Amino acid sequence: MTTAPQEAFLQAFHAEYPAVTAEAFGRGRAPDGRSSYEILCDQVAGSRRVLDLGCGDGLLLELLARRVGRQLAGVDLSSHSLALARRRPALSGATLEQGRAQELPFADDSFDACVSHMALMLMSEIEQVAAEVARVLSPGGVLACVVGGGAVGGEAFERFLTLLRRTVEETPASQRIPALGDKRTRSREGLDEVLGPAGFAAVGWETVPVCLTGPVEQVWAAVSGVYDLGPLDRATVEGLRKAFIAEVRDLTTSDGHVPCAFKIHLATAQLR
Numbered sequence: 001m002t003t004a005p006q007e008a009f010l011q012a013f014h015a016e017y018p019a020v021t022a023e024a025f026g027r028g029r030a031p032d033g034r035s036s037y038e039i040l041c042d043q044v045a046g047s048r049r050v051l052d053l054g055c056g057d058g059l060l061l062e063l064l065a066r067r068v069g070r071q072l073a074g075v076d077l078s079s080h081s082l083a084l085a086r087r088r089p090a091l092s093g094a095t096l097e098q099g100r101a102q103e104l105p106f107a108d109d110s111f112d113a114c115v116s117h118m119a120l121m122l123m124s125e126i127e128q129v130a131a132e133v134a135r136v137l138s139p140g141g142v143l144a145c146v147v148g149g150g151a152v153g154g155e156a157f158e159r160f161l162t163l164l165r166r167t168v169e170e171t172p173a174s175q176r177i178p179a180l181g182d183k184r185t186r187s188r189e190g191l192d193e194v195l196g197p198a199g200f201a202a203v204g205w206e207t208v209p210v211c212l213t214g215p216v217e218q219v220w221a222a223v224s225g226v227y228d229l230g231p232l233d234r235a236t237v238e239g240l241r242k243a244f245i246a247e248v249r250d251l252t253t254s255d256g257h258v259p260c261a262f263k264i265h266l267a268t269a270q271l272r
């Protein structure tokens with residue numbers, strides 16, 4: 001399988017929407033009040049040299065930079081997202097490289113931890129990614145990832161996904177996105193299968209609901225950040241927006257908020 005169409009799609013999408021994930025999910029909150037970025041940051045609290053795989057516009061790296069003395073690096077396919085990361089004053093000392101997780105531009109044993117927020121699940125040739133992460137981590141190093149886990153159910157994200165599925169089915173193939181990533185990254189068993197041969201111990205796995213509840217336009221802004229909307233024409237997206245607003249009307253609470261949530265899986269594995 002060639003990864004070129006998938007990676008070309010991701011680069012083109014993020015050229016247009018370089019900060020879409022941070023904008024969509026940065027304000028999401030788990031039951032304990034933390035964002036999914038903060039949860040991941042806390043997982044590697046004791047690590048000094050940290051690499052962010054698929055770092056996007058650098059929101060997670062900025063959180064990591066709050067600990068003084070850290071050596072930070074980020075890699076991403078998107079030069080446009082990296083340009084935003086480079087503008088963050090907190091990341092002036094970080095190494096930010098355009099590149100592929102399958103061919104990391106770092107020496108062996110460079111990091112104590114590798115983090116990845118909503119990016120591992122998009123990567124093809126995932127065994128190669130696992131081998132590269134193992135190569136750049138020191139023995140005992142940690143990989144900690146957040147991957148998407150879908151809708152919680154009974155709320156706006158679930159309804160959005162139903163509408164989106166219907167819309168995409170009715171859309172010409174030219175407006176559909178290529179299949180992205182390897183679905184084994186979305187389950188504990190699958191990740192064990194990928195990471196074990198690269199030298200990682202058994203994967204730790206936790207599923208956390210993240211709340212995106214808010215006024216309907218704010219909720220729409222969050223859910224419409226998904227990749228599938230990228231190739232759709234303006235009229236189709238506008239039709240979907242109107243259908244979504246109508247579809248969630250009965251969910252709206254007396255304070256004008258629409259309940260919305262999605263699940264994340266937090267996966268951690270230590271290099272033996």
Ligand SMILES: C[S@@+](CC[C@H](N)C(=O)[O-])C[C@H]1O[C@@H](n2cnc3c(N)ncnc32)[C@H](O)[C@@H]1O
Pocket residue numbers: 010011014021022053054055056057058059075076077078081099100101102116117118119122123124
């Ligand atoms: C959904 S965005 C998440 C960005 C950021 N981690 C965040 O959560 O805000 C996924 C990111 O992974 C990057 N990415 C996907 N596949 C990649 C690969 N093989 N190598 C490097 N970066 C990749 C994309 O360019 C994109 O910036």
